[in-house]
Amino acid sequence: MNAHVRLGLIGLISLTMPLAACAKQDSTSGSAAAIAPTIAQSSAPQIVTGLPDFTxxxxxxxxxxxxxxxxxxxxxxxxxxxxxxxxxxxxxxxxxxxxxxxxxxxxxxxxxxxxxxxxxxxxxxxxxxxxxxxxxxxxxxxxxxxxxxxxxxxxxxxxxxxxxxxxxxxxxxxxxxxxxxxxxxxxxxxxxxxxxxxxxxxxxxxxxxxxxxxxxxxxxxxxxxxxxxxxxxxxxxxxxxxxxxxxxxxxxxxxxxxxxxxxxxxxxxxxxxxxxxxxxxxxxxxxxxxxxxxxxxGKVSRAMLGVTMNPEISEAMASKLGLPDTNGVLVTSVQPGSGADKAGIKPMDVITEFNGEKVSDYSDLPSRVAPLPPGTKVSLTVIRDGKPRKVEVTLTALEQKAVGDAGGLQDETDSDGTPGASPAVPQRALGFSVQELPESQRQRLGLPEGGVVISSVSRALAAETGLAPGLVVLQVNRSEISSVADFNKAVAGIKKGDVLMLLVQSPRGVRQFVAVTVGGAG
Structure with missing residues (x-):
């Protein structure tokens, strides 16, 4: 017998056997029979009256x-x-x-x-x-x-x-x-x-x-x-x-x-x-x-806010950002000249409402924005440093830009053939270390503001956060990072249990925030 047929018969038997047992109990048990009239005489309204006819x-x-x-x-x-x-x-x-x-x-x-x-x-x-x-x-x-x-x-x-x-x-x-x-x-x-x-x-x-x-x-x-x-x-x-x-x-x-x-x-x-x-x-x-x-x-125009978004808001991020829960959209970057830019929205802001409706996560926002005509004015609720505020944004036309492969960040050299990065700066307390970003890579990645490149990550931290060598750190909390000196200044005075919000960019140009708990997974 075919395996699928056998499974189907087994499923049918398992479904019908309990029904048969119930029927037998009604005919032999007085207590079960006494219950039946009570159910039949219930005054509950009839919700489903029959299956529809679609002919x-x-x-x-x-x-x-x-x-x-x-x-x-x-x-x-x-x-x-x-x-x-x-x-x-x-x-x-x-x-x-x-x-x-x-x-x-x-x-x-x-x-x-x-x-x-x-x-x-x-x-x-x-x-x-x-x-x-x-x-x-x-x-x-x-x-x-x-x-x-x-x-x-x-x-x-x-x-x-x-x-x-x-x-x-x-x-x-x-x-x-x-x-x-x-x-x-x-x-x-x-x-x-x-x-x-x-x-x-x-x-x-x-x-x-x-x-x-x-x-x-x-x-x-x-x-x-x-x-x-x-x-x-x-x-x-x-x-x-x-x-x-x-x-x-x-x-x-x-x-x-x-x-x-x-x-x-x-x-x-x-x-x-x-x-x-x-x-x-x-x-x-x-x-x-x-x-x-x-x-x-001959084409479809869509609107945009002009922000890129983090794939999630973790519990650690919510705590660091002063959020009541993990709902909302965490902004990772703002396009210059866009409606969001003109309205003053910044990375690390969290959008929790769009035109008075709750925004659950980053997959929710584009489908609300895109169908609106460019030029539409919308109202956002934005939380910054734990404080909510209302922001009015005029949507602009969506510009489709393909994110190309920016290439790897490892084993790079400057034009003279010498290594382009300065020696790695050890950050044992953090679980990862960074070094200067070579000029050739900076230009290729289109990062005029600079950044530092992650040179090593502990296994535990990599497993917990997804951090990996080659990612470029652009921001620590709200501090912009253009050099190792900036990075060291941003992490000065940290202690065990502190949460660092790192804005990182991949070799392919994708940006997102990663929350690192100091001493949590070193």
Whole structure:
């Protein structure tokens, strides 16, 4: 017998046996029977009255849902997608945004993306879904469904297959706007995701594995799911559902019980490439805003505060910063000339509220800021040295800047071939030592303000904090560091148990704060 079948039978037996035992007790035990009338006569209100019937909803909505086939690469090109997915391989991990790989590891999948469900796909094809948003032929889908495509075909519910023009795409929101040459098309009604609550019924339509106009239903599991982790954009507050979504569902609509679109089905969490109970949809409000911009300008503009953020606030950091808890966003740097800079925000400030709403962590803030138009004025609550204050900030336009590889910091020499760093300064009490940053490295890293480079770290401290040789220390508490002399001055007078807030920069240009407890892990 197949192992999965055996497990399934075992699970079924373990589930039904206790129920059978309860039934036997009711027929033989007077005490158990006496309890039953009390339960039946309870005056508690009936909360759930029955399962919903989605047939009328599907009849009305299905004509506005389309099947999308995108050819990846040119017609004569042996594309990378076609070469990789020969029917026996799984997802191409390089296609998944880094941000999601860090949260979910290899489990997060994008239904319809090249490689997922490769067994069901022709070579060099991307399969997905979409829906009509206006009678004159505008269609919404996911960016990853059409990304890199040379041709896109849209199959309508009436059987017609029409070539589509890609009006514009946006990777940050994973949205694409298509246009087909047709009129009087059945379009779907747009709803809003803002009023969704966990437990609400929702319905998905799409083409899983190419099986067009398939219907699945479930409930909203959670709202406001953000992309925690470092290394990528974090602009979407996803709707999490338990609606069954599979390869080919990407870009299809998520609907409420009124038949209104509340989201675009985009991603699933899976260890197998198939549905495992967790699906994510892009809120329709965000998607429509992006589509309007794509239609008008061909691109999506986002706002920014102009700060970079620490990945976490530890208990030690919260204590040092005078915070009541570890919630909020710790600012690591401020972009010159940005709204945050003009408002006086500084590194080591902690943002705890945005427009009157609590900010839980660093993954929460970008998704609140980015959808707003540049020029919007927002109110922040900022804690500095344990004291909260209100700050008004005018958001500026987000500037996408790739962080390049700045190279290693070890074994460097100046142009004359001599070592560029002065001898290491021992800091036994700290558990690490620093030395001067060579001029060649300073220039390569773009650090006019200077810094000192960590030359050695104790094993215990490295394990506890993540500090490593090669990291550049730019700030100790609120003191700027440009030399070893500055560093020595900043740590003078420290005693066991003190907490130092170090602002460090990696060779790749990523900055973050690290809390070091003096004598804690030396």
């Amino acid at each position: 009328r909803l599907v009849e009305q909505v299905a004509p506005g849902v389309v099947n999308i086939d995108a050819t990846i690469g040119g017609p004569d090109e042996d594309s990378a997608a076609g070469a990789q997915f020969d029917g026996s391989q799984g997802i191409d991990e390089s296609q998944i945004p880094e941000i999601f790989r860090q949260i979910f590891g290899p489990g997060l999948q994008m239904p319809g993306m090249d490689g997922e469900g490769g067994r069901m796909r022709p070579r060099g094809k991307s399969m997905g879904s979409g829906f009509i948003i206006s009678p004159d032929g505008y269609i919404l889908t996911n960016n990853h469904v059409v990304d890199g495509s040379s041709t896109v075909q849209v199959k309508l519910s009436d059987g017609r297959s029409l070539k589509a023009k890609v009006v514009g795409t946006d990777q940050g929101y994973d949205v694409a706007l298509l246009k087909i040459d047709a009129r009087n098309l059945p379009s779907l009604r747009m709803g809003t995701a803002n009023s969704l609550k966990p437990g609400q019924w929702v319905v998905a339509l799409g083409s899983p594995f190419g099986l067009d106009h398939s219907v699945t239903a479930g409930v909203v599991s959670a709202t406001g799911r953000t992309q925690a982790g470092m290394g990528g954009p974090n602009y979407v507050r996803f709707i999490q559902t338990d609606v069954a979504i599979n390869p080919g569902n990407s870009g299809g609509p998520l609907l409420n019980t009124s038949g209104e679109v509340v989201g675009i089905n985009s991603q699933i969490f899976s260890q197998s490439g198939g549905y495992m109970g967790i699906s994510f949809a892009i809120p329709i409000d965000l998607a429509i805003s992006a589509a309007d911009q794509l239609k008008k300008t």
